[in-house]
Amino acid sequence: xxxxxxxxxxxxxxxxxxxxxxxxxxxxxxxxxxxxxxxxxxxxxxxxxxxxxxxxxxxxxxxxxxxxxxxxxxxxxxxxxxxxxxxxxxxxxxxxxxxxxxxxxxxxxxxxxxxxxxxxxxxxxxxxxxxxxxxxxxxxxxxxxxxxxxxxxxxxxxxxxxxxxxxxxxxxxxxxxxxxxxxxxxxxxxxxxxxxxxxxxxxxxxxxxxxxxxxxxxxxxxxxxxxxxxxxxxxxxxxxxxxxxxxxxxxxxxxxxxxxxxxxxxxxxxxxxxxxxxxxxxxxxxxxxxxxxxxxxxxxxxxxxxxxxxxxxxxxxxxxxxxxxxxxxxxxxxxxxxxxxxxxxxxxxxxxxxxxxxxxxxxxxxxxxxxxxxxxxxxx
Amino acid sequence: xxxxxxxxxxxxxxxxxxxxxxxxxxxxxxxxxxxxxxxxxxxxxxxxxxxxxxxxxxxxxxxxxxxxxxxxxxxxxxxxxxxxxx
Numbered sequence: 534x535x536x537x538x539x540x541x542x543x544x545x546x547x548x549x550x551x552x553x554x555x556x557x558x559x560x561x562x563x564x565x566x567x568x569x570x571x572x573x574x575x576x577x578x579x580x581x582x583x584x585x586x587x588x589x590x591x592x593x594x595x596x597x598x599x600x601x602x603x604x605x606x607x608x609x610x611x612x613x614x615x616x617x618x619x620x621x622x623x624x625x626x627x628x629x630x631x632x633x634x635x636x637x638x639x640x641x642x643x644x645x646x647x648x649x650x651x652x653x654x655x656x657x658x659x660x661x662x663x664x665x666x667x668x669x670x671x672x673x674x675x676x677x678x679x680x681x682x683x684x685x686x687x688x689x690x691x692x693x694x695x696x697x698x699x700x701x702x703x704x705x706x707x708x709x710x711x712x713x714x715x716x717x718x719x720x721x722x723x724x725x726x727x728x729x730x731x732x733x734x735x736x737x738x739x740x741x742x743x744x745x746x747x748x749x750x751x752x753x754x755x756x757x758x759x760x761x762x763x764x765x766x767x768x769x770x771x772x773x774x775x776x777x778x779x780x781x782x783x784x785x786x787x788x789x790x791x792x793x794x795x796x797x798x799x800x801x802x803x804x805x806x807x808x809x810x811x812x813x814x815x816x817x818x819x820x821x822x823x824x825x826x827x828x829x830x831x832x833x834x835x836x837x838x839x840x841x842x843x844x845x846x847x848x849x850x851x852x853x854x855x856x857x858x859x860x861x862x863x864x865x866x867x868x869x870x871x872x873x874x875x876x877x878x879x880x881x882x883x884x885x886x887x888x889x890x891x892x893x894x895x896x897x898x899x900x901x902x903x904x905x906x907x908x909x910x911x912x913x
Numbered sequence: 914x915x916x917x918x919x920x921x922x923x924x925x926x927x928x929x930x931x932x933x934x935x936x937x938x939x940x941x942x943x944x945x946x947x948x949x950x951x952x953x954x955x956x957x958x959x960x961x962x963x964x965x966x967x968x969x970x971x972x973x974x975x976x977x978x979x980x981x982x983x984x985x986x987x988x989x990x991x992x993x994x995x996x997x998x999x
Contacts, residue, residue: 755976756996
């Protein structure tokens with residue numbers, strides 16, 4: 534069994550595959566969490582997901598993250614069940630939030646309406662004059678680079694870093710292993726968890742996975758005492774996440790960290806793999822964060838980081854068997870939700886590899902939806 | 914040209930154009946912050962504005978990077994404990 538990619542999703546795949554008794558080797562062209570996993574905030578969110586397959590996956594993942602924490606791994610990667618507070622600036626936003634939250638509640642999300650007068654009970658330093666909000670106690674956070682590293686270690690998988698996959702070995706339509714810059718690795722199953730590079734890996738099998746980078750910036754403030762208790766963001770974030778626009782969208786997601794600095798995300802734009810700092814994006818994030826928490830106006834931003842989410846055009850990850858090559862699986866395209874969705878993805882892959890019943894319906898994530906129409910066997 | 918400043922109340926002299934960090938090192942001071950959790954001493958590490966290890970309080974403003982901030986005449990530099998906000 535070979536997993537391509539030592540990010541959060543690859544690590545979770547390795548963990549659940551190893552737990553199913555498979556011998557796993559993880560290869561990565563760079564380092565552990567060297568791509569998207571090392572450039573995010575570590576959000577485990579239910580609050581931003583509309584009713585549908587991604588929410589089902591997120592709900593399952595929520596349970597699995599709790600299980601991982603109960604198994605004793607949580608403190609290793611700063612697991613915090615801190616909850617999320619989504620706030621609305623205007624009455625119309627609040628009304629939209631009420632409708633949205635009602636559909637989520639039907640799907641099993643725990644959420645509670647917070648009227649304007651009670652917002653300060655949740656966040657004492659929040660700006661005055663907000664219309665109201667919703668409390669999502671299941672939202673949580675991990676330190677993503679550590680989470681990937683700890684799950685890799687817990688999996689017992691052999692990890693080969695600095696090892697780029699250059700080809701897939703196959704015969705009779707079945708995968709037999711991978712070719713890498715450091716030799717060949719035979720395998721009966723190969724999982725493509727290469728994130729931003731998963732499209733290139735899919736091409737090695739002649740398949741199509743139209744992964745595109747969606748850029749984001751995160752501002753990091755100077756270390757502060759604990760002033761922000763939860764994940765706090767404005768209702769506009771939800772529509773930004775589901776937008777397919779290539780142009781810049783930004784809405785502040787603000788949270789404290791155990792080590793002191795406050796993290797401020799999240800901008801989204803499709804500009805290729807361009808790392809040039811965008812002062813437009815950085816300035817908007819800072820201004821939006823200060824709108825939520827006025828005290829931030831007097832706090833220095835010490836640095837920022839930049840990363841790229843692996844974006845698929847229908848905003849759903851590709852999880853499941855490759856449509857062309859037997860034994861080859863994809864687990865990629867989670868966009869900005871890959872940390873949160875990783876355990877359920879790994880569990881899903883392990884079940885699909887074993888041919889067992891899956892915990893959530895796998896069909897909406899079937900990578901075959903991107904297959905180019907050509908004469909080949911039916912998928913279902 | 915020399916510049917007069919204080920470190921934790923102690924009068925010290927620096928060369929004009931030196932950073933706070935350089936001025937402190939030249940005066941024999943190697944540590945001017947304690948860490949937020951372990952209370953361990955910190956001073957210059959990278960020295961080029963990247964690592965944020967050399968944070969210090971200058972004229973009451975916490976979390977100033979000693980390695981990048983020029984020392985000015987009359988500056989009151991003080992040891993920063995933790996996040997510098999008590």
